[in-house]
Amino acid sequence: MDVNSHAEELASDLGVDKEEVKADLENLLEYSVPIDEAKQSVRRKHGGGGGGSSPTPDAVDVGEITTDHDGVTVTVRVLTQGTRTIRYQGDDLTIREGEIADETGVISYTAWQDFGFEPGDSLTIGNAGVREWEGAPA
CATH class of the missing domain: 1.10.8 (Helicase, Ruva Protein; domain 3)
Known part of the structure; x- marks a missing residue:
């Protein structure tokens, strides 16, 4: 296609x-x-959810996430949060990156916009994409 x-x-x-x-x-x-x-x-x-068979993905533990997952929902605590400027399509953009965790594991994240969370905050993140970064899910 x-x-x-x-x-x-x-x-x-x-x-x-x-x-x-x-x-x-x-x-x-x-x-x-x-x-x-x-x-x-x-x-x-565009607000259409994950596009899979279920509009709201089931919650998973961080320790269970693999690169086979997509559109996961996790409840986590923000461990670290930093910013970095990248050049994207000729524009300088600020991305946020760091680590989040639950009682089962720790995983890296990248956010392309500022959601206003800080280290120590508890979050439920829905429909998050999972990619491989340096050999591990991120």
Whole structure:
């Protein structure tokens, strides 16, 4: 299936403009994001949930997360939070990254926007994408 077909399908499911969806997909694919993950990201952006069989993923423990998971929901405590500026499509963007944990494990995170949380805060994070970073889920 080509990008146009994916965009048309998503736009129809989400009730949004196909060209906007296509631009979002192409942007993510340009950065080597796998198509399934790109589609999940576009669904989240436009309020369509994870796009799987269940609109709200079941909660999982951090220690159970693998790269086979996608769209997970976790209840965690923020251990660390830092910011870093990256160049993305010609623009300087500030991302947040750090570690979160529950009683079963610790995992790294990256957030592309400021959600206002700080170390020590307890959060429930829904529909979070999981990727591999340096050989481990992140």
